[in-house]
Amino acid sequence: GAVVSQHPSWVICKSGTSVKIECRSLDFQATTMFWYRQFPKQSLMLMATSNEGSKATYEQGVEKDKFLINHASLTLSTLTVTSAHPEDSSFYICSAQGDISEQYFGPGTRLTVT
């Protein structure tokens, strides 16, 4: 149990375009979902926390207008990178948390902006 999926697993987009990443909890309801960003050979950095039906809370230094997060249901959260630039190229990982406080991580999405 406690499986989290992400789609797509990798994406290449052109500079200036937007890309949407989905995070789904497959077998449990996630009241809270988290979005992390990981640059090569670095650690995971929390970008934002989203609760179903409410606005996401962004970490300091993360532009909320650039990284749009929608948590419209208890099983789905989306992260949209708007007007992507090469410096946004990274590994984006989501995690989902249900009734217990443990976070279950998705497999990650590799974003490359050309």
Add this chain to the structure above:
Amino acid sequence: GESVGLHLPTLSVQEGDNSIINCAYSNSASDYFIWYKQESGKGPQFIIDIRSNMDKRQGQRVTVLLNKTVKHLSLQIAATQPGDSAVYFCAEKVWRGGSEKLVFGKGTKLTVNP
């Protein structure tokens, strides 16, 4: 501020040896820690956790030790196998912005030589 760090960025061991990965944390009020394993191109995988009311916890081939006096955490892997090769992160649960979040350490890359 809060921070969770690692002493060694890389560790290379022979198959069958025991591995020890270290982590230091700065927030003495922290009461819950988790070790994750991340294989290349994948999301973090939960290994073992420990609460601050314990100083040792054992799992299958893994042991986590917590020394609250010096704010140090370690992960011991017994009889290390090639499949254990990965990056290992310690993470600390903190309260920030009204919710629980994970703060990840820098990570240690473990390489197991056959």
